[in-house]
Amino acid sequence: MLTAFFIVSLLILIYFAVAKVVNRVGNQKLAEYEAGSKSGRKPEILTLPANNIIGIVAAIAFAAIIFFWSFVYNVGPQEVGVVKTPNGVKTVALTTGWHLIAPWQNVYPMDKTVWVYTFSNKKTEGNTPDEDAIWAPTSEGIKMGFDMSVSWRIDPAFASWIYQNIADADGGPNGRYKWIENNIIRAKTKSVFALTASKYTPIQCYSTGRIKIQEEVERSLRTELTKLHIILDQVDIREVFYDPGYEGELKNKKIQEQKALTLLEVTKQQNELLTQERIKKDIVIQTAEGEAKALQIKGEAIRQNPAVIQLNWIEKWDGALPTYMLGSNTNMMMSMPTGAGKK
Numbered sequence: 001m002l003t004a005f006f007i008v009s010l011l012i013l014i015y016f017a018v019a020k021v022v023n024r025v026g027n028q029k030l031a032e033y034e035a036g037s038k039s040g041r042k043p044e045i046l047t048l049p050a051n052n053i054i055g056i057v058a059a060i061a062f063a064a065i066i067f068f069w070s071f072v073y074n075v076g077p078q079e080v081g082v083v084k085t086p087n088g089v090k091t092v093a094l095t096t097g098w099h100l101i102a103p104w105q106n107v108y109p110m111d112k113t114v115w116v117y118t119f120s121n122k123k124t125e126g127n128t129p130d131e132d133a134i135w136a137p138t139s140e141g142i143k144m145g146f147d148m149s150v151s152w153r154i155d156p157a158f159a160s161w162i163y164q165n166i167a168d169a170d171g172g173p174n175g176r177y178k179w180i181e182n183n184i185i186r187a188k189t190k191s192v193f194a195l196t197a198s199k200y201t202p203i204q205c206y207s208t209g210r211i212k213i214q215e216e217v218e219r220s221l222r223t224e225l226t227k228l229h230i231i232l233d234q235v236d237i238r239e240v241f242y243d244p245g246y247e248g249e250l251k252n253k254k255i256q257e258q259k260a261l262t263l264l265e266v267t268k269q270q271n272e273l274l275t276q277e278r279i280k281k282d283i284v285i286q287t288a289e290g291e292a293k294a295l296q297i298k299g300e301a302i303r304q305n306p307a308v309i310q311l312n313w314i315e316k317w318d319g320a321l322p323t324y325m326l327g328s329n330t331n332m333m334m335s336m337p338t339g340a341g342k343k
Contacts, residue, residue, distance in 0.1 A: 012058035136197035158229035
């Protein structure tokens, strides 16, 4: 709205000034015509309405807006304003909106949005033109590589403290933030990550422990950055990779483990077959022992009672009389057990 008033007042002033000039030129031509005893044709004169009151009002409005702007500072929605006075820096920063500022005070805008620092093993992908992945030793002494991103922002309530205590070495509007990333975010992240990764094995870093590492790094890094009034929003591990030499060793180890598992499975199958053969052998032995025991019992019964044999013979006799060949002649003798034909 203020800008619209400024434009309108400026346009009115421009029109008023042009109208004054045009009218003055016309009046001068008319005066010259009249001074020449009105000889010749009367010149056509363009006259523009130029009310002095309107011009005065427009001039006052224009001056008021200029004066107002010299005392007002507009803080953008993504910024906070640090106020510098002849006596130093004000503790409380300006929030988004319009603020009255004395002419002897200056306002330095500071970005309060989220910044992201990326560690990457690929050139031109991270914040540096070179490979910048984090290499950290694990509990087994094997170094692992990590591609990750750290999302951070300044604490708006402590913008004045950051302005006074954190360097602006690189210059420019983003110099302070570049310095923070290179000397605080990058350095502290690597330090925290090295301590955290040392608690895990390479396999855990690559698989099951990845989420735990990310959470632990985020928790520890947040504590460190809070001391400097920097807010950590998130830590994201994007990729984990082995050293090329160790990766070859790991693949060979996996192959050997697979071979061992295969051999173990074959051995297990052979043991099962051997167990089955032993069971079959035990069954045969037990069957033989049972039959031998039965024969022993039967023999003992016959020894104690010989009539058992004759009784067994009678039970199995089919009624046919046995015949026996005696000598070399054709004479035959029929014999029957004693008492066989009696009734």
